[in-house]
Amino acid sequence: MTDQVNLEPTIEETAVLLIDIASALMSSGAHTMRIIQNVSRMAETFGYDLDVSVFQMSIMMTIISKKDPGKLLTQIRKIKPLRLNFSIVSDLSALSWDTYDKQLPFEEVASNFQLIISQKRMNSWWVLFLVAAANASFCGLFKGDFTAMTCVFFATIAGFFVRQAMIKKHINHLVVFTTSAFVASLLSGSGYVLHLGHTPEIALASSVLFLIPGVPLINSILDILEGHILTGMARLVNATSLIVCIAIGLFTSMLLLGLEKL
Amino acid sequence: MTSEMIRLMLIDGLLAAIAAIGFAVISNPPRKAIFVSAILAALGHSLRLFLIKSGLDISLSTFVAATFIGLLSMLFARIIRCPAEVFSFPSLLPMIPGMFAYRTILSLIRFMQSTDGIKAQGFMLDFFHNGLTTLFILLALVVGVSLPILLFPKLSFSVTRKY
Numbered sequence: 353m354t355d356q357v358n359l360e361p362t363i364e365e366t367a368v369l370l371i372d373i374a375s376a377l378m379s380s381g382a383h384t385m386r387i388i389q390n391v392s393r394m395a396e397t398f399g400y401d402l403d404v405s406v407f408q409m410s411i412m413m414t415i416i417s418k419k420d421p422g423k424l425l426t427q428i429r430k431i432k433p434l435r436l437n438f439s440i441v442s443d444l445s446a447l448s449w450d451t452y453d454k455q456l457p458f459e460e461v462a463s464n465f466q467l468i469i470s471q472k473r474m475n476s477w478w479v480l481f482l483v484a485a486a487n488a489s490f491c492g493l494f495k496g497d498f499t500a501m502t503c504v505f506f507a508t509i510a511g512f513f514v515r516q517a518m519i520k521k522h523i524n525h526l527v528v529f530t531t532s533a534f535v536a537s538l539l540s541g542s543g544y545v546l547h548l549g550h551t552p553e554i555a556l557a558s559s560v561l562f563l564i565p566g567v568p569l570i571n572s573i574l575d576i577l578e579g580h581i582l583t584g585m586a587r588l589v590n591a592t593s594l595i596v597c598i599a600i601g602l603f604t605s606m607l608l609l610g611l612e613k614l
Numbered sequence: 615m616t617s618e619m620i621r622l623m624l625i626d627g628l629l630a631a632i633a634a635i636g637f638a639v640i641s642n643p644p645r646k647a648i649f650v651s652a653i654l655a656a657l658g659h660s661l662r663l664f665l666i667k668s669g670l671d672i673s674l675s676t677f678v679a680a681t682f683i684g685l686l687s688m689l690f691a692r693i694i695r696c697p698a699e700v701f702s703f704p705s706l707l708p709m710i711p712g713m714f715a716y717r718t719i720l721s722l723i724r725f726m727q728s729t730d731g732i733k734a735q736g737f738m739l740d741f742f743h744n745g746l747t748t749l750f751i752l753l754a755l756v757v758g759v760s761l762p763i764l765l766f767p768k769l770s771f772s773v774t775r776k777y
Binding site for chain 2: 381383385386389436437438439441442443445446449453473474478479482483484485486487489490492493494554556557558561562564566567569570573574577578595599602603606607
């Protein structure tokens with residue numbers, strides 16, 4: 353009998369684990385509906401009911417014991433800045449189903465969660481190379497010639513390197529986006545000044561596109577369509593301000609190079 | 615469909631696949647999802663090119679291509695047991711209307727700096743034309759890809775379930 357009691361997770365332990373999972377999902381770029389579904393499913397397995405509200409900066413959660421509705425706990429957790437990580441989203445989603453279907457014990461879920469969030473990211477030099485290749489072929493999709501694509505490749509390497517370095521130093525993300533857009537467009541705009549190739553304007557335009565916050569944009573519309581309008585609007589405003597910053601960076605280097613008159 | 619058209623679509627698909635791989639790795643997805651997003655991007659982007667060449671409007675063809683990607687991603691999500699958005703989002707990114715967005719900003723700068731009233735009207739026209747196209751393509755992308763998620767919510771949230 354005492355063993356049984358020890359196995360049952362306390363309401364505090366469960367609440368802390370669930371809000372950790374929710375905030376990890378939020379800062380890895382999951383949309384609101386998925387976060388709510390995942391944590392509610394796990395709470396049900398452990399014998400609790402869950403009410404969650406998700407905001408841009410914090411998550412609020414009330415957890416109620418099913419056996420004893422008088423036993424409840426509300427807590428708020430800050431969300432770390434957004435750093436996209438779809439491996440975490442995918443693995444946590446799988447973990448929540450495993451918990452539900454196999455009735456995994458609490459300790460196992462907690463240790464699996466720790467394993468999932470401590471996974472290593474892909475090597476940042478690889479990412480740098482792949483992003484540069486992607487942006488160059490993006491330039492090709494817009495009918496840029498080979499010179500323009502080469503220009504974009506090197507401009508993206510510089511711009512993305514600046515971005516990675518600044519993110520490591522925890523500089524304000526609006527400043528990061530403006531600066532890396534400025535660096536990338538300044539380099540690819542030199543192709544314009546030096547008359548390289550036949551399509552320098554395409555090189556200039558596509559050199560900053562690796563910065564476009566595509567996932568937050570799509571998430572925001574998805575949230576709004578699913579009825580989480582406040583969170584969706586917050587994400588939308590965030591993504592829009594990043595796009596404005598990219599435009600400011602591009603604008604500054606165009607004015608510096610004197611390209612607006614072309 | 616001529617051989618020239620097929621050649622164009624192949625090149626388009628290849629470039630879109632490389633672009634999708636690069637934009638996918640920023641969000642650190644599982645390895646198998648990277649390949650799926652490359653395949654989806656190639657199929658979706660060359661479908662869009664085909665629709666545009668056959669005379670359909672760009673935002674409408676984007677919508678069709680995005681819906682196609684969304685539907686295929688539900689299928690692949692079941693096969694590799696991974697949430698659909700993990701690979702359907704990166705495969706949409708090659709369709710982001712970068713050139714239109716750039717021209718929107720450019721015409722805004724020109725409007726701001728122009729002193730000639732008649733020329734300024736032309737720039738304003740450019741601004742609205744390019745800006746609205748950008749906006750509608752973006753909306754078409756998002757609504758198209760999320761239609762399957764909204765239509766089959768049960769399916770889309772249970773793909774990572776093993777039993």
